[in-house]
Amino acid sequence: MAAHNHFVPISLLLGLYFFFLASLPALACDAGDRAVLLKIKARFQNPGKFTSWNESTNCCTWYGVKCNPHIDDGGRVTSLNYWNDGAASEGLSGRLPDELGDLPFLSDLSLANHTNLYGVLPLTLTRLNRLSFLYLPRNSLSGSLPSFLTQIRSLTFINLASNKFSGLIPPEFSNFPALQALALQDNNLEGVIPSTIGNLSKSFLPLALLLTGNMLSGNIPKELLAANWELLDLSHNKLTGDPTALFAANKATKYMDLSFNKLEFDMTGIEFPVKLITLTLENNMITGSIPAQINHLNDLLIFDVSSNQLCGIIPAGPVMDRFDNTHFFPNKCLCRSKVSCL
DSSP: OOOOOOOOOHHHHHHHHHHHHHHSOOOOOOHHHHHHHHHHHHHTTOOGGGTTOOTTSOGGGSTTEEEOOSSTTTTOEEEEEEEOOSOGGGSOEEEOOGGGGGOTTOOEEEEESOTEEEEOOOGGGGGOTTOOEEEOOSSEEEEEOOGGGGGOTTOOEEEOOSSEEEEOOOGGGGOOTTOOEEEOOSSEEEEOOOGGGGGGGGGOSOOEEEOOSSEEEEEOOHHHHHSOOSEEEOOSSEEEEOOGGGOOTTOOOOEEEOOSSEEOOBOTTOOOOTTOSEEEOOSSOOBSOOOGGGGGOTTOOEEEOOSSOOEEEOOOSTTGGGSOGGGTOSOSEEESSHHHHO
């Protein structure tokens, strides 16, 4: 008997599924959440993008708002998301409202590119025990980084980049049990990197740490050097010392940028993480020569060791041949071949 094909094309199944979702009536939003959102709108000085926010409509359909689609918790606000891609006049103005802490189901708070959004992070955020995604880059937020953020145990992603935060990185920032990415770049942070930050890697999650463009100084703590980062960007600071412990063949690092610091080490004997895609080390005080193992990094797409004190022959091979001389010079006495070294 001939076999019959009973498989329905997946594209048809997906089409039917999305048609079914589209045919469902929008969940009525929770009355308490609606009242809180209207207070937030007033605190933000009634921005033009929020014209849909009014008492006569379902808040689950408002601009930048998403609600939980599950029936049990249906209508509860889970996401407040507004990335301003227009002029400053189209963005939010004022301080982050305390009322944000009155949205108990909120898991995603994303407000980016609002140059008139200023002030400190409100303590009321600690009431958001479901908050996973805190995305507040490219605003004008200021003050010290608050250690109270660690009370939000559900956080997996924090981006406070390109604001006006100042002072020290709190040592308590190691106490996020589920954090996968911490982005604090392009602020006015100073002082040393707390040694406790290395403890973040003990979660065994893919970790990203971005501290570029601050005024951090001192040695990179040994706990951070020993940690296993997938993405590590410490560039454009005033860091000193020897970071060679970051380099080990068995590390999971894919992206590393240590450029524009005052790091001093001998590159000759280091082993590079085999999964490296990006390695930028320019403008430091690196000595020695480039190890031949560099040509085993088949995934390496970005590499720069210019403006250091390296010597010797650049190892010829399929990887190093990808990069022109701008990635290597100036250096003390680095060259492409024995002939050019003469």
